[in-house]
Amino acid sequence: MTTALNASNHFADRLCRAIVSKGNPVLVGLDPRTESLPPGLLQGEGLEQTAKAYASFCRGVIDVVAPLVAAVKPQAAFFEQLGPAGCTALAEVIRYASGKGLLVVIDGKRNDIGTTAAAYAEAYLGPGESSPWGGDALTVSPYLGDDSLTPFTDVARKRGAGIFVLVKTSNPGGKVFQDLMVDEQPLYRHVAALVEEMSKASAGEFGYGVAGAVAGATYPQQLGEIRQAMSHSLLLIPGYGAQGGTAKDCAPAFDDRGLGAIVNNSRGIIFAHQKNEYKEKFGGSRWQEAVDAATRDMIDQLAAETSAGRLRRS
Amino acid sequence: MTTALNASNHFADRLCRAIVSKGNPVLVGLDPRTESLPPGLLQGEGLEQTAKAYASFCRGVIDVVAPLVAAVKPQAAFFEQLGPAGCTALAEVIRYASGKGLLVVIDGKRNDIGTTAAAYAEAYLGPGESSPWGGDALTVSPYLGDDSLTPFTDVARKRGAGIFVLVKTSNPGGKVFQDLMVDEQPLYRHVAALVEEMSKASAGEFGYGVAGAVAGATYPQQLGEIRQAMSHSLLLIPGYGAQGGTAKDCAPAFDDRGLGAIVNNSRGIIFAHQKNEYKEKFGGSRWQEAVDAATRDMIDQLAAETSAGRLRRS
Numbered sequence: 001m002t003t004a005l006n007a008s009n010h011f012a013d014r015l016c017r018a019i020v021s022k023g024n025p026v027l028v029g030l031d032p033r034t035e036s037l038p039p040g041l042l043q044g045e046g047l048e049q050t051a052k053a054y055a056s057f058c059r060g061v062i063d064v065v066a067p068l069v070a071a072v073k074p075q076a077a078f079f080e081q082l083g084p085a086g087c088t089a090l091a092e093v094i095r096y097a098s099g100k101g102l103l104v105v106i107d108g109k110r111n112d113i114g115t116t117a118a119a120y121a122e123a124y125l126g127p128g129e130s131s132p133w134g135g136d137a138l139t140v141s142p143y144l145g146d147d148s149l150t151p152f153t154d155v156a157r158k159r160g161a162g163i164f165v166l167v168k169t170s171n172p173g174g175k176v177f178q179d180l181m182v183d184e185q186p187l188y189r190h191v192a193a194l195v196e197e198m199s200k201a202s203a204g205e206f207g208y209g210v211a212g213a214v215a216g217a218t219y220p221q222q223l224g225e226i227r228q229a230m231s232h233s234l235l236l237i238p239g240y241g242a243q244g245g246t247a248k249d250c251a252p253a254f255d256d257r258g259l260g261a262i263v264n265n266s267r268g269i270i271f272a273h274q275k276n277e278y279k280e281k282f283g284g285s286r287w288q289e290a291v292d293a294a295t296r297d298m299i300d301q302l303a304a305e306t307s308a309g310r311l312r313r314s
Numbered sequence: 315m316t317t318a319l320n321a322s323n324h325f326a327d328r329l330c331r332a333i334v335s336k337g338n339p340v341l342v343g344l345d346p347r348t349e350s351l352p353p354g355l356l357q358g359e360g361l362e363q364t365a366k367a368y369a370s371f372c373r374g375v376i377d378v379v380a381p382l383v384a385a386v387k388p389q390a391a392f393f394e395q396l397g398p399a400g401c402t403a404l405a406e407v408i409r410y411a412s413g414k415g416l417l418v419v420i421d422g423k424r425n426d427i428g429t430t431a432a433a434y435a436e437a438y439l440g441p442g443e444s445s446p447w448g449g450d451a452l453t454v455s456p457y458l459g460d461d462s463l464t465p466f467t468d469v470a471r472k473r474g475a476g477i478f479v480l481v482k483t484s485n486p487g488g489k490v491f492q493d494l495m496v497d498e499q500p501l502y503r504h505v506a507a508l509v510e511e512m513s514k515a516s517a518g519e520f521g522y523g524v525a526g527a528v529a530g531a532t533y534p535q536q537l538g539e540i541r542q543a544m545s546h547s548l549l550l551i552p553g554y555g556a557q558g559g560t561a562k563d564c565a566p567a568f569d570d571r572g573l574g575a576i577v578n579n580s581r582g583i584i585f586a587h588q589k590n591e592y593k594e595k596f597g598g599s600r601w602q603e604a605v606d607a608a609t610r611d612m613i614d615q616l617a618a619e620t621s622a623g624r625l626r627r628s
């Protein structure tokens with residue numbers, strides 16, 4: 001499927017078109033960590049040198065995955081850990097990924113109130129030159145309530161961008177607040193209802209809106225309930241691989257077309273050269289081949305176990 | 315009161331000592347906005363020039379308030395809105411404030427899971443050269459649960475830093491999730507209980523721990539209940555001034571010594587030159603005198619209406 005002329009720049013439509021075009025829902029997480037970098041990338045000490053190595057490493061990953069997947073998700077924390085030099089590297093990585101035709105979901109889990117939320121939205125939302133950072137989407141935290149989310153959806157709609165709001169996170173401690181029962185429903189379902197309302201109000205041609213939800217593969221039953229309750233919301237699924245989520249666990253998140261969800265894998269792909277199954281075959285110096293193999297393996301696993309397999313036959 | 319030799323580098327102790335030393339609990343919020351900068355500061359267009367103007371403006375504010383107050387709170391969003399150049403300005407402003415003897419609370423409302431939360435903690439927590447950004451404290455969002463907060467308190471304890479967790483925020487929409495009733499208590503009280511547990515476990519010589527809470531002046535009754543329920547937790551109070559909170563509204567947040575809370579004011583101090591009460595007297599070019607007058611006025615108001623008045627007589 002090729003992009004139609006005059007196709008809408010609506011975020012969910014752009015993402016769905018990219019998923020259809022690539023034939024899979026894999027989201028590659030860019031979580032650089034000094035201790036896991038392939039040999040030879042880190043040329044010297046200090047934050048500046050490490051930032052250069054992160055940028056170089058991420059460009060190397062992007063070169064491999066750009067022909068294969070629809071989107072990447074840089075994790076802001078690992079770049080910010082290097083101070084301002086890391087921020088410069090993050091911006092460079094985002095531009096590089098966009099230049100290679102990838103959609104970029106910035107994982108910053110930002111939020112604040114009123115005009116401060118608007119400042120974050122204007123900072124991160126908007127591909128290419130339409131925002132300072134150039135993200136297609138941003139992850140957002142919901143604790144501050146509805147008036148902290150609308151500045152993001154307002155900017156997102158204007159700039160063809162999207163947000164993914166934390167609903168049911170993949171970590172064990174996520175349940176501490178998210179599963180508290182309010183009127184016979186866990187808290188995360190109340191968050192889900194608000195996000196779904198925003199998605200429904202902004203649904204594009206594929207039926208999905210500019211507000212999506214983060215829901216972990218580590219809670220497959222809840223993932224299915226969330227899919228049912230949020231029929232207009234794209235789901236960003238963390239927790240696949242290293243955290244224990246499987247392709248089968250992700251199945252309930254997809255619609256009948258194989259759309260509606262993107263499944264993130266960070267360590268399992270970008271540091272595949274450290275995993276036994278790829279280490280022997282490729283060794284450290286051929287780490288990009290390990291990234292390629294791990295990405296293709298994940299695509300195959302999701303195709304075998306979820307409706308996303310239909311994308312390959314379309 | 316002077317700092318004792320070998321005084322603990324415990325964050326709450328350092329903050330309490332600074333409050334006692336300055337004789338007031340005012341926290342000056344550094345929220346630069348292009349449209350409100352005093353005349354002459356913005357020398358040209360573009361993100362780089364604006365970032366330089368933000369840094370110059372914040373240094374000017376810091377020069378005025380450093381002799382008067384204990385701490386400043388730069389708002390990360392406004393710096394990030396300028397892309398990497400803004401991040402460089404933020405780091406510069408933090409260093410400058412630290413160099414002037416101020417404690418710095420970075421308002422980033424960050425969080426994530428596990429090792430990613432640890433990356434944010436290591437990025438922002440730790441004054442001076444002990445962390446890349448050099449913050450004494452960071453605001454943190456609680457939605458991700460207990461295992462997302464412990465990486466922050468672990469790093470905070472090691473580096474003499476602190477966190478302020480969002481409990482009851484000052485915005486109208488905060489109630490949408492924070493006030494949902496769980497077991498006959500609003501959600502924010504459940505968050506408060508977890509934070510208080512962490513504070514109690516890390517209490518220093520003043521009785522306060524490294525985990526504090528954000529609780530808005532716009533909800534004075536709840537602020538008093540939070541003070542009662544969180545006897546080991548420092549409170550960071552937004553919502554004073556522009557959002558409608560008064561000095562009297564803040565009174566329930568303080569202990570009998572006039573300690574236990576810091577009250578933030580951003581626009582009301584840094585953009586005092588735009589307010590009628592200071593504009594006529596100082597005009598735009600004498601904006602630093604307006605900052606000085608507004609800071610002293612706020613100190614007086616809190617001294618008159620809260621137990622913080624006792625700090626002036628100590």
